[in-house]
Amino acid sequence: ETGVTQSPTHLIKTRGQQVTLRCSSQSGHNTVSWYQQALGQGPQFIFQYYREEENGRGNFPPRFSGLQFPNYSSELNVNALELDDSALYLCASSHGPVRYDQPQHFGDGTRLSIL
Amino acid sequence: AQTVTQSQPEMSVQEAETVTLSCTYDTSESDYYLFWYKQPPSRQMILVIRQEAYKQQNATENRFSVNFQKAAKSFSLKISDSQLGDAAMYFCAYLLIQGAQKLVFGQGTRLTINP
Numbered sequence: 001e002t003g004v005t006q007s008p009t010h011l012i013k014t015r016g017q018q019v020t021l022r023c024s025s026q027s028g029h030n031t032v033s034w035y036q037q038a039l040g041q042g043p044q045f046i047f048q049y050y051r052e053e054e055n056g057r058g059n060f061p062p063r064f065s066g067l068q069f070p071n072y073s074s075e076l077n078v079n080a081l082e083l084d085d086s087a088l089y090l091c092a093s094s095h096g097p098v099r100y101d102q103p104q105h106f107g108d109g110t111r112l113s114i115l
Numbered sequence: 116a117q118t119v120t121q122s123q124p125e126m127s128v129q130e131a132e133t134v135t136l137s138c139t140y141d142t143s144e145s146d147y148y149l150f151w152y153k154q155p156p157s158r159q160m161i162l163v164i165r166q167e168a169y170k171q172q173n174a175t176e177n178r179f180s181v182n183f184q185k186a187a188k189s190f191s192l193k194i195s196d197s198q199l200g201d202a203a204m205y206f207c208a209y210l211l212i213q214g215a216q217k218l219v220f221g222q223g224t225r226l227t228i229n230p
Contacts, residue, residue, distance in 0.1 A: 042222050107159065108157060
């Protein structure tokens with residue numbers, strides 16, 4: 001069983017650019033959540049996708065958008081990058097709604113640096 | 116506001132000793148799950164232990180146990196017989212059962228194990 005994989009591992013962009021981060025969910029998982037983890041902070045929820053539909057969103061501006069594909073892989077897109085977008089972006093997958101016996105499994109994250 | 120507070124930014128313990136990490140949270144909901152995650156330098160969030168809020172019995176997983184005090188909204192993690200591999204950032208988090216199932220994380224505690 002393959003785990004959650006994220007690509008790329010590390011990315012450097014400049015202010016104003018756009019970026020796409022990718023996540024392949026664990027086999028059999030149809031729910032993907034994205035989190036932003038600034039340096040020295042805990043992760044913050046960006047949004048969640050369930051069966052290709054957005055299923056909840058955190059306090060992030062519209063320039064953060066996402067997609068989930070029929071194979072349940074997912075993308076996080078960020079437009080008009082700002083310096084504060086520099087962070088580790090974590091993807092987590094689960095089989096259906098997260099429950100006690102079906103916790104989320106996290107990937108290793110993408111480190112995004114904005115210059 | 117839904118918040119998680121970890122009042123100890125850093126903790127250290129001698130190998131083989133016991134250490135307790137503190138966590139308090141604030142939510143008006145009655146149904147939720149509580150988690151402790153470990154994040155080593157590899158960046159992946161690893162589930163350490165979980166607790167259902169309606170269960171009074173404290174969860175245990177080998178050397179890891181929790182002290183869950185629902186009325187006080189406290190959820191501390193005890194690590195017994197600390198090992199060098201336990202060194203990591205530890206995050207406390209809760210998950211509401213209703214609505215978008217987002218994890219709300221604390222700011223983390225960096226645990227150092229002294230040989």
